[in-house]
Amino acid sequence: MKTKQLILCSLFLGFAIIFSGCSEKAQATQEALLEQKNQSQIQTFALDTIIDLKASGENAKDALQEAQKEIYRLENLLSVTKEKSEITALNKNAGIAPVSISEDTLFLLETAKKINIMTNNSFNIAISPVVELWGFRGIAYHVPTSEEITDKLALTKESDFVINPQEKTAFLNHPGMGVDLGGIAKGYISDKITELMKEKGISSAIISLGGNISAIGYRSNGEKWRVAVQDPLNQESFVGKLSISDVSVITSGGYQRYFEEDGKTYHHIIDPKTGYPADSGLLSVTIISENGTKADGLSTALFVLGLEDAVALWKESDDFEVIFVTDKKEVLATEGIAEDFIFQGEEEGYQYSIISK
Numbered sequence: 001m002k003t004k005q006l007i008l009c010s011l012f013l014g015f016a017i018i019f020s021g022c023s024e025k026a027q028a029t030q031e032a033l034l035e036q037k038n039q040s041q042i043q044t045f046a047l048d049t050i051i052d053l054k055a056s057g058e059n060a061k062d063a064l065q066e067a068q069k070e071i072y073r074l075e076n077l078l079s080v081t082k083e084k085s086e087i088t089a090l091n092k093n094a095g096i097a098p099v100s101i102s103e104d105t106l107f108l109l110e111t112a113k114k115i116n117i118m119t120n121n122s123f124n125i126a127i128s129p130v131v132e133l134w135g136f137r138g139i140a141y142h143v144p145t146s147e148e149i150t151d152k153l154a155l156t157k158e159s160d161f162v163i164n165p166q167e168k169t170a171f172l173n174h175p176g177m178g179v180d181l182g183g184i185a186k187g188y189i190s191d192k193i194t195e196l197m198k199e200k201g202i203s204s205a206i207i208s209l210g211g212n213i214s215a216i217g218y219r220s221n222g223e224k225w226r227v228a229v230q231d232p233l234n235q236e237s238f239v240g241k242l243s244i245s246d247v248s249v250i251t252s253g254g255y256q257r258y259f260e261e262d263g264k265t266y267h268h269i270i271d272p273k274t275g276y277p278a279d280s281g282l283l284s285v286t287i288i289s290e291n292g293t294k295a296d297g298l299s300t301a302l303f304v305l306g307l308e309d310a311v312a313l314w315k316e317s318d319d320f321e322v323i324f325v326t327d328k329k330e331v332l333a334t335e336g337i338a339e340d341f342i343f344q345g346e347e348e349g350y351q352y353s354i355i356s357k
């Protein structure tokens, strides 16, 4: 069985164990085994996805429980759908009044703005009204008319989204505007829980927020953690494996959320310049970086930018590496990660190359 399937099986087995009363014994046995090895694991559902946290060390169980609480705390602040989140308050007050925001929200809004500038508006959290129009949140999926898109695009100007760091407030200038942190929040949350676990003395852990991975240190056998990079055209398979430690690995791809209408596929990553799903020739972008927040924002942005502009941005930077999968069946790895990437896409017809600076 391939690694990804194994991971999924153990994940779902984990869920079956947690949620079925008749398997309490099995759960107790599994926990006892993990504890013997000073290892602990928590699987739960949050951030609209499956969360899987594993750590080893004396404090592992406590650290994971704290991490789980932190995930819920941040979800309650940053979610665009939770009634009481700061983002909901910001969106509800669009065109009305500035709202007070916490340090977490302030940091994330400011980082999102920096990534917006750095990527020439390919990453834009104010794209929310357009995301909603396509039905990727709330109402049913729907292909909008070009008039509808033009109307909503007028509400996505970054300059109309104002942050006041002194006052710790944010404001959306016009009614109907909205922000959505879906393209960056998971990366930030993984950074926060990585920090928290390290403070609790954890030196070996793996965090998966819906397949967005952050690794702390090495596995208990001293080897690097292994992460599979999915084949966007066949999710039962993968194009290669990464060996990592102390980085986040975050993938964006049209295959992760989409719908079909009249034989055409429409995915959830919107090009802020057109209001349509990005059509850049990329099938997926995987970013590897010590900075999970940036990795998440950039995975979305580089997917929109397309290979040429994305590579140009990588050449100017020194804090992230990339694995691209293109619709020409190419897999390309930037040189800083190539040594830790084993290409395995030949059977599926992919060609592999390394991109140099």
Ligand code: AMP
Pocket: 122, 123, 124, 125, 127, 131, 136, 180, 181, 182, 183, 184, 251, 252, 253, 256, 268, 269, 270, 271, 272, 296, 299, 300, 304
């Ligand atoms: P990710 O899976 O990190 O690439 O994020 C995709 C999510 O970010 C979508 O489901 C939307 O909620 C939001 N989004 C879509 N397009 C953009 C964009 N161009 N910039 C920022 N966020 C976006």
Ligand code: MG
Pocket: 182, 183, 184, 252, 295, 296, 297, 298, 299, 300, 301
């Ligand atoms: Mg992202």
